[in-house]
Amino acid sequence: MSWLDKVTPINLLEEKEKFFADQTYNPQFIFTEPIDQDTLYRYGLPKKEYLDLAKEILDKTYFGRNEKDLIMLEGPILSQNEVNHKFTTFLKMHKLEERFSIVWSTAFTSRASINKNTIKLRNNAEFRKDGTIGLIYHEIGTHALRRINYEKQPWYRKKNEFGLTTDYLRTEEGLAALHSLLPKTFFSAFNSAIRYLAIHYSQNFSFSELWQYIGAYIQDRETRWMVTFRQKRGLTDTSQPGGMTKDLVYFEGMIEVWRWLRDNEYNPTNLYYGKIAHEDSAQAAAISSNNILLPSFYTLSQEIYKQKMEIIGLFNNF
Numbered sequence: 001m002s003w004l005d006k007v008t009p010i011n012l013l014e015e016k017e018k019f020f021a022d023q024t025y026n027p028q029f030i031f032t033e034p035i036d037q038d039t040l041y042r043y044g045l046p047k048k049e050y051l052d053l054a055k056e057i058l059d060k061t062y063f064g065r066n067e068k069d070l071i072m073l074e075g076p077i078l079s080q081n082e083v084n085h086k087f088t089t090f091l092k093m094h095k096l097e098e099r100f101s102i103v104w105s106t107a108f109t110s111r112a113s114i115n116k117n118t119i120k121l122r123n124n125a126e127f128r129k130d131g132t133i134g135l136i137y138h139e140i141g142t143h144a145l146r147r148i149n150y151e152k153q154p155w156y157r158k159k160n161e162f163g164l165t166t167d168y169l170r171t172e173e174g175l176a177a178l179h180s181l182l183p184k185t186f187f188s189a190f191n192s193a194i195r196y197l198a199i200h201y202s203q204n205f206s207f208s209e210l211w212q213y214i215g216a217y218i219q220d221r222e223t224r225w226m227v228t229f230r231q232k233r234g235l236t237d238t239s240q241p242g243g244m245t246k247d248l249v250y251f252e253g254m255i256e257v258w259r260w261l262r263d264n265e266y267n268p269t270n271l272y273y274g275k276i277a278h279e280d281s282a283q284a285a286a287i288s289s290n291n292i293l294l295p296s297f298y299t300l301s302q303e304i305y306k307q308k309m310e311i312i313g314l315f316n317n318f
Helices: 012-021 048-061 067-072 080-093 129-151 169-181 190-202 207-214 221-232 248-263 278-286 302-316
Strands: 101-105 112-114 118-122
Touching: 012 207, 012 221, 048 190, 048 248, 048 302, 080 101, 080 118, 080 129, 112 129, 129 169, 169 248, 169 302, 190 207, 190 221, 190 248, 207 221, 248 278, 248 302
Parallel strands: 101 118
Antiparallel strands: 112 118
């Protein structure tokens, strides 16, 4: 059983329906096996320095704007055919059209996700132009390329033997989150900032209290549910404080990776040798095959990549 299956309640849909019928109700989740504290808090708790920064970003982002304004900034809505075309075009640019198939379903939890050879897109989700390109940069341009390059390395599935021992998830998700901002005209990291604050408040709030708090930023019911659920998952009784803190890797990772890029002339090449942490990148580069794929949004114009990364850092005060 995968890690994701373990932390997904078997009665998730039933409890979701109960909650939507009464938003003071705190879901009572059932798991296939108990979730221990080590799993809940493997990535620690939010740090004050980053909490303060997350609040600054949200104050700046929502000053004179609301959720609808932020959604509209992602461009016009695309049809399913248009979304397919954009994903397919990016795959062809990197000669990956034979590697990945695109599958649509209303059963998918996430709007977009990717595994070894499948790109999963949710049928009933809204896809806007800039946001869709950001998803492509996130899922294919970061996650997929790092995985494919990893498969080419002499240390594939043998990282410990080569001393590449640092947990890579902050780098993985931080780099992907930064790249998702590149095609946008508004460079705020507000989505990751909201999650970071939600993780913090989940340690003292019940599910329904956290739902109310998130409502200051997210009114869309499905998005608000997902953010609330992700921070309270792992708990059987969500009236209790606590919950899984894994999502903090997105915000902390964005900051750590941006600072690494700044210190390395905004050249992400060493981060693309595989699924590695930025702390291990120099060592990985020294023992790796150089026959790696880099994303076109970097190789076609390194100067534009650098300029946009500088703007992202400046806007978010990284």
